[in-house]
Amino acid sequence: MTAPAIHDDLRSWQQALRAQFPIVTGHPELAYLDSAATAQKPQAVLDAVQSYLTTGNANAARGTYTWANRTTELVERTRERVARFLGDRQPERSAVHFTSGTTEGLRTIARDWLPGFLRDGDEIVVPDADHQANIAPWREAQRLLAREGTHVRVVPMPYQSGSGDYDHRALAERAGPRTRFVATTHVHHVYGGDMNVQRIRRAVGPDAVICLDAAQSVGHLPVSVAGLDVDFVVFSGHKALALPGSGAVWARQARGPAFTPGGWSGTPNTVGIASLEAALDWLDAAGVERVEHWTVALAARLTEGLRHLDAYEILGCPLSLAADSAVQRRQGIVTLRHRAIDSGDLGFILFSHGFMVRSDHHCQGDAGEKTGSVRVSLHVYNTVEEIDRLLSVLASLA
Secondary structure (H helix, E strand, O other): OOOOOOOOOHHHHHHHHHOOOOOHHOOOEEEEEEEEOOOOHHHHHHHHHHHHHOOOOOOOOOOOOHHHHHHHHHHHHHHHHHHHOOOOOOOOOOEEEEEEOOHHHHHHHHHHHHHHOOOOOOOOOOOOOOHHHHHHHHHHHHHHHHOOOOOEEEEEEEEEEOOOEHHHHHHHHHHOOEEEEEEEEOOOOOOOOEEEEHHHHHHHHHOEEEEEOOOOOOOOOOOOOOOOOEEEEEHHHHHHHHOOOOEEEEEOOOOOOOOOOOOOOOOOOOHHHHHHHHHHHHHHEEEEEEEEHHHHHHHHHHHHHOOOOOOOEEEOHHOOOOOOOOOOEEOOEEEEEEHHHHHHHHHHHHHOOEEEOOEEOOOOOOOOOOOOEEEEEOOOOOHHHHHHHHHHHHHHHH
16 A cells, blocks of 8 residues: 555645635644544634524524524434435435434433343443443443343453454454444544444344444545444534534434434524534535545654654554555544653643644543543644644654
8 A cells, every 4th residue: 555645736625625714724823633622614614604693593393484494494404414424325214313412422322222222131332442422321321221120231342452443353252142232433533543343243243233433534534324334323513514512313223213312302503503514515515535535644644754753652553654554544643642751741842832732531431541642633624734843843852
């Protein structure tokens, strides 16, 4: 596999897109490298929010006047937009429900759907080295079921030593006929790798329900449910260029009971939904494949430089560091430690040079890293020059 090239036409494409992010162009002295936490917003999303709030803000499904009808249409249209963006070829069979983000979406599945699906003695697979949002809800569901007399066994997701990737062979050995539900992650928020979800299906068989945390993939790379035999896809709008407080659960509705959130359906986050529609439109126009190509190339440039600096440890698969690596590349996320400087201190030092990174434990589960680290996470507005300048600063600290 050759190194991901950054051709002049791709640079021109990226420069035109970067210019559409006012917060980025308004602060040229700063490099925002924390997009795994939240992404910045293009002007088209800001315009859509302004237009909605100033020309037709109303509640949905509660009025008969024009603004209310338009808002109801917006909500339903965006449901269809989400399904289309996710490559759903049978949207008439599936369902899309809006949430405040990935965390609420996963908790809704755990609270409102999973208890009705599981029976005493069933097993669920939980990825204890992934994000807490994809761990805590399933553990909570286990406890709630136990109080009602239904005892469910939690099977820890096995990982490959040193890489953070799932160990699909070990999972196949652990999974059995009572393995009914598997929680997985599409792109790991610390190690940056695509977790090869297709292999999960082969490991657990055709009947188990698979729930996919797509917080770090939707809006960053093409996500096609037609090619992923999963039952739920959950993502956050704010990591896909939309506003905070927006997100969705896509449910295939093929295994187990139909997914319907419980309780009374209150007022939806209509302005967040408007921003999500605009963000998905923007991403489609930009080309999500090119977004992925750009961020993967930047990450490869960063790891190629870092692997020559002995002062740093790079988390995740060590075979993926070289720019010409033949193994799977990192999806725009590179997490590192300095061998002598505390990660919190390194974060402050980098900010003094104009770099905004995350420096802590990154909300990873108990089976994950025990020591803090610095995470660099990229999106389409980041540049080659930012990566080279970051490498220069890091090298001065080596």
